[in-house]
Amino acid sequence: MFYKEFLKITNVLDEYFVNAFDFWLTTLSDREAKTIAVSAVASRFEVKYCVADEMVKFAEKEGILKKRYIVLCANDECEFFYGEYDAEDLIHLLGTVGYCHNCGKEFIISYDNTQIVYERIKNPNVPESLIREEIKKREKKLEGGINFSPADTLAKNPKEIFELYYKPSESAYKELTKLRAALDGPFKTSKEKGDALENLALCLFTQIKGVSGTNKIHTNTNQFDCTIRFPQSSGVFPTIMNYMTPYFIIECKNEMEKQGKGKTPSNTYFHKLSDIMSSNDAKLGIVLSRGEASKEDIAIAYQNYLICKGTEQPKIMLSFSDNDLKILIDKKTNLLDYMEFKMDMLTMNAQNATLEMFEKVNCYNI
The missing domain is CATH 3.40.91 (Restriction Endonuclease)
Incomplete structure (x- = not known):
């Protein structure tokens, strides 16, 4: 286990899932580690959305992940990246009009086109040599990729809106x-x-x-x-x-x-x-x-x-x-x-x- 914090939940969540998530999070590239979506975790590890959500929320509580918000263009067949924001900035943008430089159209910034993602802000306290050694032992593909889903939007997560x-x-x-x-x-x-x-x-x-x-x-x-x-x-x-x-x-x-x-x-x-x-x-x-x-x-x-x-x-x-x-x-x-x-x-x-x-x-x- 690279992140020792995850040892606290191996007797609560499935230990295999916790270990796999720990390795995946440790080896994600810095770019990919900025857009971790709950739905992507659920899909990658073949667990229920609520299980993935509990895992991610625990990592946030332990200061390993930080919540961020990504706004996508709301126009049909576009969904181009518009911007990333913290909570304070997003509050002032919701309900306003944005302009997409990809499709050349305006759209309303709303809960429906705002994705909840998490960014890795803390690396495990282990030597790089140990991580490289562990990577060599594993054959699975490490790339995470950005995999957004309607389940990740604010519109589908009312508790997140209140928070x-x-x-x-x-x-x-x-x-x-x-x-x-x-x-x-x-x-x-x-x-x-x-x-x-x-x-x-x-x-x-x-x-x-x-x-x-x-x-x-x-x-x-x-x-x-x-x-x-x-x-x-x-x-x-x-x-x-x-x-x-x-x-x-x-x-x-x-x-x-x-x-x-x-x-x-x-x-x-x-x-x-x-x-x-x-x-x-x-x-x-x-x-x-x-x-x-x-x-x-x-x-x-x-x-x-x-x-x-x-x-x-x-x-x-x-x-x-x-x-x-x-x-x-x-x-x-x-x-x-x-x-x-x-x-x-x-x-x-x-x-x-x-x-x-x-x-x-x-x-x-x-």
């Missing part, structure tokens, strides 16, 4: 953990108490690329706890992101009562949020409280959804609590994916749904 826009760093998670620990005080004033939750909300939601936020917005009739701007607009956005534009409102309640669950938000917060959204262009509103929303709260949100369903101004009101913060911060669940789940549960009027019910079972649990 494109939301992937906090470890330092960001440390800051979120610190801000959550500060929610219980001690506080000198009620303003400090409210600010603690608002600061956490701003830190969490501004981890989404392309957004900005503040807790200083006042109108003639209301003060918004947090206003999150997402001024971008594109027909290629995932559903939840269409509701985030041009901005959305977060109402925060950092209160601890002595009876009952002790933290359930008053339904006046949902009525207040509904009134605020009715007076502006916000399509998405969130109540962030320490406790879970009551059945009455959920009913208010659902009725507002039904009333505005099919109109030019839909109204999606979601509830986040301490339990949700634990899922987002401790378990590092993708915020956009989780918001989409919350929205689906609202529109279904589902009372008992959990994220685990909808999680795709991996071929292997790595």
Whole structure:
């Protein structure tokens, strides 16, 4: 085994496959090692796509591979290479018009013509002589080649789209953990108490690329706890992101009562949020409280959804609590994916749904 990191998964994935992948990755030319596609791995080693995906994702997690995005011309019978980008650059290109110098036509840059590939960024810590010696022992052809498939596009990988826009760093998670620990005080004033939750909300939601936020917005009739701007607009956005534009409102309640669950938000917060959204262009509103929303709260949100369903101004009101913060911060669940789940549960009027019910079972649990 050239990459010692792969020894960690030989008892999880098929050992023959892991060894073969290790040798193949080690001996790929630098050019070929810049465009490793999951479908190509699956085809080459005759394994299921999900098995190849687990292998590649593990290599990425270990710092051996790095994810990149390649845009191809979308015109029929062309599919010429247009450019390669990192996540930050791609976000600004999606939905824009590109010009292909091969076919001489314009095309829209979208999820459908954006391929997910991986680049080898780390070589194994072994002598070159050992690699050459091992190559001589093997007879199989080493060339990998670029072998793209529709299965490698962003359009076929919705989880990758969410990860494109939301992937906090470890330092960001440390800051979120610190801000959550500060929610219980001690506080000198009620303003400090409210600010603690608002600061956490701003830190969490501004981890989404392309957004900005503040807790200083006042109108003639209301003060918004947090206003999150997402001024971008594109027909290629995932559903939840269409509701985030041009901005959305977060109402925060950092209160601890002595009876009952002790933290359930008053339904006046949902009525207040509904009134605020009715007076502006916000399509998405969130109540962030320490406790879970009551059945009455959920009913208010659902009725507002039904009333505005099919109109030019839909109204999606979601509830986040301490339990949700634990899922987002401790378990590092993708915020956009989780918001989409919350929205689906609202529109279904589902009372008992959990994220685990909808999680795709991996071929292997790595």
